[in-house]
Amino acid sequence: MDRAALLADDPVWLILIKAVVILLIGPIMTVVLIVAERKIIGRMQQRPGPNRVGPFGLLQSVADAIKLPFKEQIIPATADRKIYFLAPVIATIPALIALSVMPIGPEVSIFGERTVLQLVELPVGALVVLACSSVGVYGIVLAGWSSGSPYPLLGGLRSAAQVISYEIALGLSIVAVVLYTGSLSTSAIVEAQHSGWYFYLLIPSFLIFLVSMVGETNRAPFDLPEAESELVGGFHTEYSSMKFALFFLAEYANMVVLTAFATTLFLGGYMAPWPISLIGDNYLNTGWWPVLWFFGKMFVLLFGFIWLRATLPRFRYDQFMKLGWKVLVPANLVWIVAVVAVRAFRNEQDISTGQWVFWIGAGVLVLILLALLLPDRKVEDDEERVPITGGGYPVPPLDLEIPQPPKRKAVRGRERRRQRATVAAVAQEKESTNGDV
Amino acid sequence: MNAALVLAQGVQNQMSTGESISFWVLGPLALFGALGMIFARNAVHSALFLVLTMLSLGVLYMVQQAPFLGFVQIIVYTGAIMMLFLFVLMLVGRDSSDSVVEVLRGQRLFGTILGIGLAVLIVAAVARSLSEVTPTGLQGQEANGGVGNVENIGRSIFTDWLFPFELTSALLITAAVGAMVLGYVDRHTRGRKTQKEMVEARFRGEHDRPSPLPGPGVFATSSSVATPALLPDGSIAPESLSRLIESAAADSFDDERKAVAGGAHAAEARALNPTSEGETK
Structure with missing residues (x-):
């Protein structure tokens, strides 16, 4: 029985269980991710991160989640009240829905009922994710507009432009995957990766997908709609309490959805990664094990998100647009044409792998030779050119000594300090008594 | 049968x-x-x-x-x-509220006529589809005689309807390129400089100073914007005061000036607000 038939066979109680679990994945992952992000970024910036609530500060975001709804709700006088209320809801719901088409695992048995770990199987599953993210953006844009103040409006405008541009890049990077698979259904895409995962078969698509994924979720370095240093809080400047919490939830749920989507499209979905897949005739690819691989791959991608945020400064708006329209979209189009050409050749003629390698190598060689023929760009010999540093303004000396950063093991350091302090105290006591005598 | x-x-x-x-x-x-x-x-x-x-x-x-x-x-x-x-x-x-002025003459008349025409067309099409056309099931893999409806759409677009499809895309591209040609204004004709050119111009001395103006000494010793920032050698940085302050009455800032210059009274250990001597006593 194939997946669709298995899913169509599900009793109502099973569908309800799956739906509830799918809806809960978003919020639970949000709670986990916020703590993880703060801890990881803290570590990357040489500080411990949240460490007050619970063991190692792990309950910090639970505390935040309880605190936020009890804060005061402030609605600006100039707000368009109906849309102001509606916007966080529009932002959140599509993000929670999109996970329903993700194939999280293969055939398992739940309370004696054979089923697959997926809520719905659609022939157009990949489009569902795109549709959800394009509807979810309305929440952000409308939040910016309905707040009735300039900063949120700027954030909303930026978000509208950003999403239109990056959704094109995102959609185009799916095309190559769909061409290879011959289907838009998410489970068929995972099945098709049995022979090889797409992230190395279709490297350009994967890279473009990763970049536009960050653009689509408004995460650093592309977090222009909420750029704190420019727009206060961007679209959610005027939001407080539960509505603000919903925006938070939407942002993190979107991250979860897009990483799950990237896992499905490029990283072999729920299939066990390479060295593990050799164990016991791929035993770890059956039953409930694949859930572990699926979430493991997602966490690797999510860690990438956090790493990016800790590493890169925010793009300027025009640089960001230039990257989208002048780099990602054209590169994607060229790549799609190349993929189509290769597939067409393969379908038409019998060409051996050796011949393939020869012709591709010859092509690359010709390109390199052509590149050598290009004249070098002339170095402009501008008399009026000024060095940007120096010239009478204070610059740090060349032999500046940078102090060694302290040891990172905060706890060990503290203990050592305490020991030293007790030793010093004892010594001082001795001294003072000596003085008295 | x-x-x-x-x-x-x-x-x-x-x-x-x-x-x-x-x-x-x-x-x-x-x-x-x-x-x-x-x-x-x-x-x-x-x-x-x-x-x-x-x-x-x-x-x-x-x-x-x-x-x-x-x-x-x-x-x-x-x-x-x-x-x-x-x-x-x-x-x-x-x-931006609705403008009631008609810009195009006879727009409403033509709009009404075309609207009615469109309505008639749609009603006729719906009526025909209800009475004459036999519906083809779209359900399942066997829809349209074969592999389900996504594949069928793809096949018919790229085989039977290839030419109209290409024509449509040519039309859309023409529209997009036309809009860009009409809307594009070159950076050089607008006279806007890039960030790099601006930096170089600043350091060449075409602007007053290469950096932004220093902020006032707010919160260092007082909470007033009238408090000037101090240079490393302790002298007052005159650019740090807003020009607006010049236009306020000068004597109203006397206390602050004295406090910052160190001429007033010895600073109290815990007071961030410089108060006049009379008040401290």
Whole structure:
């Protein structure tokens, strides 16, 4: 029985269980991710991160989640009240829905009922994710507009432009995957990766997908709609309490959805990664094990998100647009044409792998030779050119000594300090008594 | 044989309960959105009502076994086109109210005539589809005689309808390029400099100073913007004071000036606010 038939066979109680679990994945992952992000970024910036609530500060975001709804709700006088209320809801719901088409695992048995770990199987599953993210953006844009103040409006405008541009890049990077698979259904895409995962078969698509994924979720370095240093809080400047919490939830749920989507499209979905897949005739690819691989791959991608945020400064708006329209979209189009050409050749003629390698190598060689023929760009010999540093303004000396950063093991350091302090105290006591005598 | 065919068709023409429920929920919603779009006073509300209609239509398509059409409707129309509309509306401003002045002469007359014509066409098409056309089932893998409806759409676009499809894309590209040619203004003709050119011009001395003006000494010793910032050697940085302060009465800042210059009184250990000598006692 194939997946669709298995899913169509599900009793109502099973569908309800799956739906509830799918809806809960978003919020639970949000709670986990916020703590993880703060801890990881803290570590990357040489500080411990949240460490007050619970063991190692792990309950910090639970505390935040309880605190936020009890804060005061402030609605600006100039707000368009109906849309102001509606916007966080529009932002959140599509993000929670999109996970329903993700194939999280293969055939398992739940309370004696054979089923697959997926809520719905659609022939157009990949489009569902795109549709959800394009509807979810309305929440952000409308939040910016309905707040009735300039900063949120700027954030909303930026978000509208950003999403239109990056959704094109995102959609185009799916095309190559769909061409290879011959289907838009998410489970068929995972099945098709049995022979090889797409992230190395279709490297350009994967890279473009990763970049536009960050653009689509408004995460650093592309977090222009909420750029704190420019727009206060961007679209959610005027939001407080539960509505603000919903925006938070939407942002993190979107991250979860897009990483799950990237896992499905490029990283072999729920299939066990390479060295593990050799164990016991791929035993770890059956039953409930694949859930572990699926979430493991997602966490690797999510860690990438956090790493990016800790590493890169925010793009300027025009640089960001230039990257989208002048780099990602054209590169994607060229790549799609190349993929189509290769597939067409393969379908038409019998060409051996050796011949393939020869012709591709010859092509690359010709390109390199052509590149050598290009004249070098002339170095402009501008008399009026000024060095940007120096010239009478204070610059740090060349032999500046940078102090060694302290040891990172905060706890060990503290203990050592305490020991030293007790030793010093004892010594001082001795001294003072000596003085008295 | 014939009777069996008619019977099968009768079964196909029946709506399932789920389908009829979703129709009676989504149909009124779509209609409500359409009416709201016409009668809403605010342009953004109007656009949102249109979004509601488009979403309802998209879901209706999905219910009627055309999931590809439904999702493309949502992605392209609500996701891209209406987002562009909203973008323009927000750029223009939220309070741009309707203008009652007719810019094009006879616009209403032609609009009415064309509207009625369109309505007649649609009604005729719907009437014909209800009476004359026999419906083809779209359900399952066997739809349209073969591999299900996404594959069939792809096949017919790239085989039977290739030329019209290419024509449409040529038309769209022409429109996009035309819009860009009309709308594009070169950076050099506008006289805008790049960030790098600006930096170089600043350091060449074409501007007053290479860096922004220093901020006032607020919060260092007092909470007043009239407190100037101090240079490393302890002297006062005159640029740090706003020009507005010059236009205020000078003697009202005497205490602050004295406090910052160190001429007033010895600073109290815990007082961040420099107070006059009389008050400290």
